[in-house]
Amino acid sequence: MSIDWAALGSVFGVSLVVTVTLVGLFTLGIVGLSRQERATAQGGSAALAVTGAYACFAACAAAVAYGIYLIVA
Secondary structure: OOHHHHHHHHHHHHHHHHHHHHHHHHHHHHEEEEEEEHHHHHHHHHHHHHHHHHHHHHHHHHHHHHHHHHHHH
């Protein structure tokens, strides 16, 4: 039995990059929603922040759905 170290390293690298990207997107979504709450408390509107937050959450959901698709298919 032989281990293909290049393939293992490639899988590790891609998994690390995708994980950091998804966590970053989710964090940006949470920051957008917190800015909306802050703007509401000050009497303003933060429609752009909410739209960006929902876009980040949608991108996270799409990435997770694509990962599930890759596993099932």
